[in-house]
Amino acid sequence: MLINSTMSGKKELFLPIHDNRVNLFVCGPTVYDNSHIGHARTYIFFDVVARYLKHIGFSVFYLQNITDVDDKIIDRAALQGISPRLLARTFEEKYREDMQALGVTNINYYARASEHIAEIISQIGRLIEKGFAYETQTGVYFDESRFGDFGKLSHQSLEDLEKHRIEPDPTKRNPGDFSLWKKRQDGPEVTWDSPWGKGRPGWHIEDTAITENYFGAQYDIHGGAMDLIFPHHEAEIAQMEATSGKKPLVRFWMHTGFLNVNGEKMSKSLGNFTTIRDMLQKFDADSFRFFVLSSHYRSPIDFSESALDQSRKSLERIRQAAKAIEEELERRRTSADEASQENENARAGLSEFRTKFLDAMDNDFNTPYALKAVFELVREVNRRINERSISKESLIEAGQLLDDFGRILGISFSVAQAGQSVSSGNNEDKTGNLIELLIDVRQKLREKKDWALADEIRNRLSEQGIVLEDAKAGGGRYSIKLSE
RNA sequence: GCCAAGGUGGCGGAGCGGCUACGCAAAUGCCUGCAGAGCAUUACCACUCCGGUUCGAAUCCGGACCUUGGCUCCA
Numbered sequence: 350m351l352i353n354s355t356m357s358g359k360k361e362l363f364l365p366i367h368d369n370r371v372n373l374f375v376c377g378p379t380v381y382d383n384s385h386i387g388h389a390r391t392y393i394f395f396d397v398v399a400r401y402l403k404h405i406g407f408s409v410f411y412l413q414n415i416t417d418v419d420d421k422i423i424d425r426a427a428l429q430g431i432s433p434r435l436l437a438r439t440f441e442e443k444y445r446e447d448m449q450a451l452g453v454t455n456i457n458y459y460a461r462a463s464e465h466i467a468e469i470i471s472q473i474g475r476l477i478e479k480g481f482a483y484e485t486q487t488g489v490y491f492d493e494s495r496f497g498d499f500g501k502l503s504h505q506s507l508e509d510l511e512k513h514r515i516e517p518d519p520t521k522r523n524p525g526d527f528s529l530w531k532k533r534q535d536g537p538e539v540t541w542d543s544p545w546g547k548g549r550p551g552w553h554i555e556d557t558a559i560t561e562n563y564f565g566a567q568y569d570i571h572g573g574a575m576d577l578i579f580p581h582h583e584a585e586i587a588q589m590e591a592t593s594g595k596k597p598l599v600r601f602w603m604h605t606g607f608l609n610v611n612g613e614k615m616s617k618s619l620g621n622f623t624t625i626r627d628m629l630q631k632f633d634a635d636s637f638r639f640f641v642l643s644s645h646y647r648s649p650i651d652f653s654e655s656a657l658d659q660s661r662k663s664l665e666r667i668r669q670a671a672k673a674i675e676e677e678l679e680r681r682r683t684s685a686d687e688a689s690q691e692n693e694n695a696r697a698g699l700s701e702f703r704t705k706f707l708d709a710m711d712n713d714f715n716t717p718y719a720l721k722a723v724f725e726l727v728r729e730v731n732r733r734i735n736e737r738s739i740s741k742e743s744l745i746e747a748g749q750l751l752d753d754f755g756r757i758l759g760i761s762f763s764v765a766q767a768g769q770s771v772s773s774g775n776n777e778d779k780t781g782n783l784i785e786l787l788i789d790v791r792q793k794l795r796e797k798k799d800w801a802l803a804d805e806i807r808n809r810l811s812e813q814g815i816v817l818e819d820a821k822a823g824g825g826r827y828s829i830k831l832s833e
Numbered sequence: 834g835c836c837a838a839g840g841u842g843g844c845g846g847a848g849c850g851g852c853u854a855c856g857c858a859a860a861u862g863c864c865u866g867c868a869g870a871g872c873a874u875u876a877c878c879a880c881u882c883c884g885g886u887u888c889g890a891a892u893c894c895g896g897a898c899c900u901u902g903g904c905u906c907c908a
Contacts, residue, residue, distance in 0.1 A: 391908045574908035659857050721855040
């Protein structure tokens, strides 16, 4: 398969370093607040990366760090009068709940920065020994002038990087040198002993200490959003390649585009900051996943209510087809349909849709193109059902294809688990029985051609959010719209 | 200023050298008591601009313009 690497800017053939094993690392959140829908975009995408790589037979280990030692956490905790650890653990828990709610379920291990201090200290020590880092009164810094490749990922030269907006720490040798260890004491929970005195790690070092610990000096894929390319990922390259002397740190750098809101970057000052929790109050997780995956992962996407609405409706079309397949299969159970069987013989099989879907995914995770294949399958199956030219085998195959595609994308295409909650007519509860009763009465009215009353029942149920759909041969079905 | 990603039909969004997706919305027809769903067809076929390469460019090259982001907080 082909994967675009930020380093080369090109699609390259993906082969893991170790046989069949794929080591995947994605920068996790700094847990000082609720995660927002921009995080969700990135993490949903990499969840699909893991799902797909597993589907095509790789053994994937997906590692994510949790930044639970950080200035923002300390500041926020002080503001709220609670301990940094309590704050961090609280939002870490919420983050995990959010991921669960979004169907992001393929992360094998979350590594907390605070639980890898020994590894961090070890790596800093080796950097100093090799002359890539130095100690001052304020901390330990990486000397970028000693590492020739600095800037290679973001395509910037050292001269470009001389320009800076924040006044650099005066003890640093070069303005671009970044912090490995901060000599600060902000309370026992965020202060550790080190050969350079008490303090805490800088932001970049935790990731390479963690990946070195679990993956070694080199691994397959490192993911994150575009804004992390510089300086964060640049710093990771410098730290690990300087420590180990092995290049490259990572074979494939993958970066997701931004999620904007009405064309603007999401930010608290603009008031367009949407947390995952708030979003899920209004939209179901599957619709959001569909929205995320209907654009290419490197393109910017624009979040809006109408975009989400459109995604919901598009997804609904796939689910309608899944429903039609089930119903047709049910019908076949009671009566054999020789005609359909025979009519289909002239038709091609459905396997071409699997090929199209997998080809799209194989080409740098082109999820919009993969979704196209899903819709083409849907149309073909609908057509065949309508024309009575589909065999039982093809119905089963189509159902399996939809299931497989849904599993890879982490979206439920089947009716049963639909977010909109579509009930079929065999509810056990009393409400369901009442609705059944009304449908029965209405059916009798229809048989008597009392259209006025029949329509009134349908309209009034519709006002209650219960939508009736009449079938040709009586009975019919209904669905309950939970939202709105 | 430097670096990066973009500018495609009413909207969303693929394609990245030649037949133009896919979805949403719309129209007409079939089906239906009506509606919905489904199916078929349609809208006469859009690619920021200006040059160039080519038999042929949305797609390659050069140049402009615009948008968003990064430049040591950031998914």
